[in-house]
Structure formats: C-alpha cells, structure tokens
Amino acid sequence: MAEGKAMAMQLSVQVASWLHAQVTGGAPLDQVLPALLRQGFDELQVRRIYNAVLSDPDGFKAGFSRAAAGQPAVAHRLPQGQVTAPVAPADGTVPAQLPFHPVAMIPADARTIACDHGGVHVAFRLQRPHVVLFENVLTGEECDALVAEAGPRLQRAGVVDSERGGSRIDERRTSELAVVRRGASPLVARLDARIAAITGVPLAQGEPLQVMRYGVGAEYQPHYDYFDLGRPGQAAHLRNGGQRIASLVIYLNDVEAGGETTFPRCALSVGPRKGSAVFFAYTDAQSRTDPMSFHAGAPVTRGEKWIATRWMREREFT
Template sequence: MTTATTQTVTDELRRWIIAQAEAGCRPEDVVAAMMHSGWDENTAMTALETTLRERLDAVAAARQALPPQVPVPEPALAGSPPALLAGGHRVDVLVSMHSPRVVVFGGLLTHAECDALMDLARPRLLRSETVDNSTGGSEVNAARTSDGMFFERGETPLITRIEQRIAALVNWPLVNGEGLQILRYRPGAEYKPHHDYFDPALPGSATILKRGGQRVGTLVIYLNTPEAGGATTFPDVHLEVAPVKGNAVFFSYDRPHPVTRTLHGGAPVTQGEKWVATKWLREGEFV
C-alpha cells in the first residue's frame, strides 16, 4: 500500500478501492483502512470518490455500448411441461435454465435416426474448420480437434424430417437454420470454450452476416454416448451437459456479446468417440 510520504494514487490503489467496493465494504471503512496504512484523510477520500465515480462512468458506458436485443428461438415451455410434441415426435424436457437460456432435451432423435446420420456423414468427414471472423471464410483451428461435414438443408428425407422437428421444437422458421453439421470427436479431441455468434467488430463478420444475419441459437444433438468425457460445458455458469445418444442441448443468445453468458465448449473425449449434429439458427433466412 502507498505510504503517506508519497501519497500517489496509483493504478494498484484504484484496483484495490474497486475490489473493496465490489466486495460490499462501506466507504468509511475503506477510508479508515487507507488511513491506517498512512494515507492522509483528505487524499484518501478524494481517491475513493474519484475512483468510484470513474468506475461507475465506465460501467454505464459499457452498458450503453451493448448491442440491442433481438428475438430468439424459444421452445414452448410456459408452465414447465415435462415434454413437448415436435412434428408429432415426443421430446422430453430434462433441464430448463433461463439465464443463460439453456434447455436440455431428451429423445430429440431416435437411436435409428442417430445411426442413420452417422452412416450418411462418415464417408464425407474432413478435419473440422471454424469461421474466420477476420475474412469471412473458414480455417482449420487448433481449438477444434474433430472431423466434420455439413449437410445441405433438406438434402435427404431424413435431414428434412429432422429439420422440421427442430423448427417446430424451438419455434423458429426452418429456412432460418444453417445446414446440419456432423462432428466426430476421437479420444483426446475437444472444442475449447467459444461463442457461436459472429463478433460484429471483426472485419469478416459483414460478409458472414449477409447470409442470414446473426446466429441467435444453437442446438447440439448427441448421436452416440461416448464411453467417457465429451460433456458440453458452459464455463460462465459452471454447467456441464453429458452427451447421451438422442438427447440435445439448446441455447439462445439475444445479442452478440459475452453478457449472454453462452460461452461453451466440448470437453475432451477420454474414451471412445463422440458424434454430434449441430444446428445453428440465424435471425433471418439462411441462403
């Protein structure tokens, strides 16, 4: 702590004052602690007032800078139903979280549908790529160690049936969905925590957004149950969703900003393989 001989308000002191305030300490107790360390009372009070005023101004500015909220997909969960009918198919509601909006569904796909998707995808798997927000293209990324492929929307009768079921389940137009992506994670493979929305501040985002606007929702469907590992993790809220064949996790994000708390990742598979089908949902029609 700075002594009375220098009385210089440093960045370290400002951080300490902010930490005390955010921990719930009373202003008079903060000033008393500073005086106990040798600070002049007037200097301590001025440092406290100036630091907290600047902090409040910064918080207000950050809130004003948030992108506006937009409509998002939303399952019909009023009244906390135990299950939903989506295209005549029963889907169980296992978990429903509101902040962030995360819903875990049971039995979204049958085991036969899961097997059929894996069989269709297996001959077309390549090393997975991620969107390059700096250019609008795609690239192999060390954070994603899986094999994958995309189906065109409506590519087969099976794909069409699944896409119609998803659209009915989350109350979002079928045409606003990207094509299903199939991923296979071998032992040790993972996808480090990331956000699915496109950062509007990056130069490549303008090109990406021309194809249907922002992503506003994600549905990850588990096509098998790995022997161990492979949970979908949400670090901001300490949530882990176990990969169970036929089940799915849905989450939405009403603005492209970390305030949505939808940071998520795929934990490493430790035994066996993990297969998933991912459906990203856009604001508008994806073309």
C-alpha cells in the first residue's frame, strides 16, 4: 500500500494499523523505529513510512482500511523529504497538527546553569525558532587556548554533498575549519562535559567540534543544519546518529564588524561576543523539523571571526 519514488514497500494491515495508531497518538519516531527495523525495513524506509502517516493520516488510514475490507489496496505515495513543523499563518489560526516542541529545548525557568568554571547565564531566548543566547560558556583563556589548539589544522570548510554524501567545497560557505574530536585534549574534554551540562544533550549524541575561522568577506549563506530525506547525500548521514536536533555556536573572539548569526525568517541577529554562544533547537520527537531555524553566518566586514560549532543528533553518534 505504500509506494516510494523508486520502490514499493508492502505493509501488512496489522502493521499499518498499529503504526497509524502510534503516530497519530504522538508516539516519537524512536518508539516505532525498532519494531519496523525488525520487520526488515531500513531506517530511511521507516522514516518515510512514518512521515506518510504524519503528513496524511487520513489518506494512510484509507489505504489499509480498504485492504482490511477485502478491497484492492490503494498505493500511498511516500513523502521524499522532511516533514516540517507547521508555522502559524498570518491570520493567527493554529494548524491542525500536534504542537511543535523541540526535543532539545532549554527549560523556560533556566536562568543560570552551574558549571565547572562558574555560572553560564541565559541572556536571551526566543520560543520559535527555539533560540537561546548563553553568556560565559567559555572563559577568555579557554577561547584563546581552543583557537591555538585548532588553528594549525585549519582547512577550507565544505558543505554536505546533497547527492553523493560526504562534503564538498561550496561558495555558500567560505570559512576555514578544523574538526576536533570529542575528548581530543584535556581542554576539549572539559568543554565537552560543559556543553552537555548546558544543553542537556548527552555528549554521546554530539558530533565533533568544528572550530572555524572567517576572514573579511567570509560567510555561511542561509541554510538549515538538519538533513533532508529527499537528498540522497544528506539522507545517508542519518545512519549514524539519526537526524540533527540542535546546534551550539560558541564565539571565540570579539569581531570588529559583521559576522552575526542571523535568522532571516524572524529578523533575529546575534552579534558575536567572546565566550558567549547561541543555541538553537529544530527537531521534535516525531522528527519534524522547524523551517524557522533557517539561518546564516553574516559576512565579516572587519577583522576576523572564530567560532566552535557542535551539532547534536537524535541518538548516539560514533
């Protein structure tokens, strides 16, 4: 009854009925994923079947209801891309879907988070997209030490190759970067633990830090951090750790001019300040992603910008 762009996937009436009840009842993806993997589907197939129910529950139900009644099953075309969270239209009406709550939300009552070096302070928060500005994430000395540790290994930054996987050079991203694995040094191990304490996301779900340098004119044009199921090269990244759920961008120096982190769809701009960090979460338990998290690194117009970025996943990343 379920049909993909280049493949057909058959579900029994019992499994289809169970899946429909689970998804419409709000079951998270990680609750149904193991059961369908045991049925012989791979993870990308499971996500597409799950998304078919999520995006069109009535149409999906009609298909297996016909089969249950002994009528010919109706093929149901599977969504090829991500299911995005609804955005309230201009008239203020509420979309008829479950409310969107990112899994990596920072608690609303968080003001100061006790860490090994003192308190990390919440300076600003926005509900949608879920953006939080932290102060005192790193000390000035730690910022300088991380730059010194990563600087000698800088190379031109790439972007995810959406068709073939891996990464490729693209003019949308004109920084230099060094990948710093978890626990690479005593300094990095200390920062790893601190990031987990601040965000609430276990360290095992974090990708390696990327330390980046942006010179004058360098930028990262507007983009999403999460992966698109409809792009083969991006979907391939889901096999290790699942979808990205949140990003933390730590500012390692004060920039003379430019270099802001911008969110064009909500007219938000965060200026880089040494030791502070901007956190944004964009994926919920049903793996819906937030189009409001569209963001960019504005061009540096004077001086240079150093940042350290950590992307976080749905489950353990190896």
